[in-house]
Amino acid sequence: MKKIRLGDIAHGRSGDKGNHANIGVIAYTLAGHDHLATALSGDKVKAYFHSLSPEKVDRFDLPRLFAFNFVLWNVLGGGASDSLRTDTQGKALATALLEMELPEPENLAAMLPPEAMLLPDALPPAGKSAPGNAPPKAPKA
Numbered sequence: 001m002k003k004i005r006l007g008d009i010a011h012g013r014s015g016d017k018g019n020h021a022n023i024g025v026i027a028y029t030l031a032g033h034d035h036l037a038t039a040l041s042g043d044k045v046k047a048y049f050h051s052l053s054p055e056k057v058d059r060f061d062l063p064r065l066f067a068f069n070f071v072l073w074n075v076l077g078g079g080a081s082d083s084l085r086t087d088t089q090g091k092a093l094a095t096a097l098l099e100m101e102l103p104e105p106e107n108l109a110a111m112l113p114p115e116a117m118l119l120p121d122a123l124p125p126a127g128k129s130a131p132g133n134a135p136p137k138a139p140k141a
Contacts, residue, residue, distance in 0.1 A: 007098030009111040010036065014094035019076050023094050026067040032111035033066035039102050045070050048100050049093070
């Protein structure tokens, strides 16, 4: 079975609330959101972060935003001022979750970000200006 990364069809953001962490996962498209509604459960997120020993993981659906918010309870080793972990505020948890492998859905093309969001491909090569944005020419002396 072919696999994709969660980050292929969504982006995310995370942070702390004391000893707990929030991870927001936002699908690029409605098709991606619909797929994640069944493919990305709180239990799967808890299993993915098993090494951090979350007490539980709650998922909150935000369908009008194509998003989900996951709350990982008691996962930060005491929180920002008490924890000896490197990421005491859970800022890297979304980046880690976006590496989760998922089975490749049949309609993957409908879940990928629109071309305008693919910034590296939208930028001109180094040393070149984008069309219409050429630097002004120096006046002749």
